[in-house]
Amino acid sequence: GVRFVTYGREYQPSNIVRKRRHGFLARLRSKSGRKILTRRRMKGRKYLSH
Structure with a gap:
């Protein structure tokens, strides 16, 4: 059979989902997430997360 390979529609x-995965509370919950927030604070980011 013929296989069709389509790319580019991964982002729905x-x-x-955005808030649950990358949200502020999601970042606070894990140790690595808190590290991310700390790094972004030190860098002086205006927005820390979604």
């Missing part, structure tokens, strides 16, 4: 936006 969803605000709920």
Whole structure:
């Protein structure tokens, strides 16, 4: 059979998933997430996370 390979439609936006995965509270919950927030604070980012 013929196989069709399509790329480029991986990103299906969803605000709920976005907040759950990359949100501020998600960052606070894990040790590595808190590290990310600390680094972004030190860098002087205006926005720390979603």
